[in-house]
Amino acid sequence: MPTTTDPTRLSELPIIQAPMAGAAGPALAAAVTRAGGLGFLAAGYRSAQAMGAEIDELRALIGDAPFGVNAFMPHPAPTPAEADATRRYAGSLARAAARYGGTVGTPAPGSERDDWDAKFELLLARPVPVVSFTFGLPAMAQVTALKAAGTRTVATVTTPEEARVAVGHGVDALCVQGAEAGGHQGGFGNPDAPAPYGLLTLLTLIAGQTELPLIAAGGLMTGRQIEAVRLAGASAAQLGTAFLRCPESVAPAAHKAALADPAFDRSVLTRAFSGRWARGLHNGFVARHEAEAPGVYPYVHHLVSPIRKAAAARGEADGLALWAGQGWRLAREEPAAEVIHRLVDEMAAARKACA
Template sequence: MSLALTDLCRYPIVQAPMAGGASRPELAAAVADAGGLGFLAAGYRTAEGMYEETEQLRRMTRGPFGVNLFMPQPLLADTGAVEVYRHQLAGEAAWYETPLGEPDTAGDDGYEAKVAILLENPVPVVSFTFGCPTRETLDAFAAAGTLTLVTVTSAQEARDAERAGAGAVCVQGTEAGGHQSTHRDDPEGGLTGTGLLALLAEVREAVRLPVVAAGGLMRGSQITAVLAAGADAAQLGTAFLPCPESGAHPLHKQALTDPLFTTTALTRAFSGRPARGLVNRFVREHGAYAPAAYPQVHQVTSGLRRAAARTGDAQGMALWAGQGHRMARELPAGELVALLAAEMDAARAAMSVRSDR
């Protein structure tokens, strides 16, 4: 990557920020101590909660880490469509004996307050999801000594990030688990996306920024492949979900390799925004009807998801996972980083042997 991040990390391995509790300080610290870049996810956290986790992480490690922020979202949801979806979910509320959440008009996730805290208490890296900050914000982080990383899902989004002054881009292929980080959620665009290798090539031709590749990566050989294709580093999320340091629910961890869950799909069922997760009953029954309404749908289903987890029902949970989920390995995060690095070395050695023939 850029000189700044090359100096920070021993390995080009980035632990993805996974909002909702998986990316705990314990996970980020373990990855950082092992030579990768650990990440906290500030999404769905209060500004105060983000600050407390960041300070906890500082006490746990001297290694490199970043914090991810959700960009404010425009309030474009069709309130009528949200109410229709609420009506469809009435049976779920009765089954789990919990009320549906009330959608509100707050779509900024405390963004301005979080930016202010991170500028006053700088961290090595700050990344952004669901959009691109203003040049003023990106310049302020650069002046504070923070590397900025904007997640993109198209060459045009990468160009926008470069023009705004981003330090690097995270190229997210459609294989990635969790939310697709499109800068604008197009209700007419369908639940599709571009594969990582094709997108990586497009972005490499479009911008001159350092690039982090993300999407379905689970093995060191895959990291080596995307590095050979032009990436400067690789970001892995699902690979770190089963780690004991991860805050993911035990049912979520188990589901990654459970033969009951054979495939993933992009769905709006749980949040109103396209996100890739394991196909379970909730996705099958409601995915086709969920409107493009984030964060309103997320707010409506929040109680249902908590109730499903509380009662041990994985069929009602948001089981975010990338397409490579069945290759998940239940290892401590530090051991996983070391194994990925060893697999990278083996892949490079094999490539060298083939090139010598």
């Protein structure tokens, strides 16, 4: 393993495939790493054991080549008032469950920890090149221990204040996520305030306050944009939506099709699927449930998850969480290696145009 503590120096290219729970598994991560980028596994919503199995699978595909693993940080257990709000939402989801032939899920007590303690132990026992944290920071001693094991650590931040806290926590790099990003806003400052900053402004503010390597995320679909964020202070770009339609992505077929369907005409931030703000294409589920969904993460996710699965099995995009960044219209159906090659060509052309 190379000795740098900068996760953006591990791969030949400054291109990171975003961890995407429900879409990015070993096949996508392997394809991106093989093409010279940094592939990422998403450990959110899975057990430590399932995470370990995916790491083994990826290693069997890429050997000693670099990759990352993303983990969701624990949330507090719901208060009695939040538990009541969750029960009310469960009641109103019954009709959605019937519509797609599914059931309303039952959140297991303790699911708010997302099995982090066991994941941490596994990542310490069998270190991986990079670990990134979403929805918070682990204990400082855990960051120190992962670094001592040779792992580079990355914190996801959505405000300059979160960046300050993460730097003080001793992480090696920051993933700077703008409001344009598809999927969840991964910060931890104020979960009630959705996505306060666009990427370029956030990057500029954070670049002025820390020397740590910055990974830019949110709405990036082209090599020209990657060069733009590098000029603004990023060491690398993290792209999610750009890889969603790849054959290696395990996003549901109806999700992939919706990204190319002109009937879906806007992306919105919604709490309807999980209780935390996340960006996806506006569909019937969002229209019907946005107003009543309580901000009780991840309990709302566990209520809705079987409904989403039932809708996916029926190919009904109307009942899916159609996570997508603001640049979704540029997502193409092509192998991940081709996405990377195109980005590299576009980056070279952009540099030439600016020379």
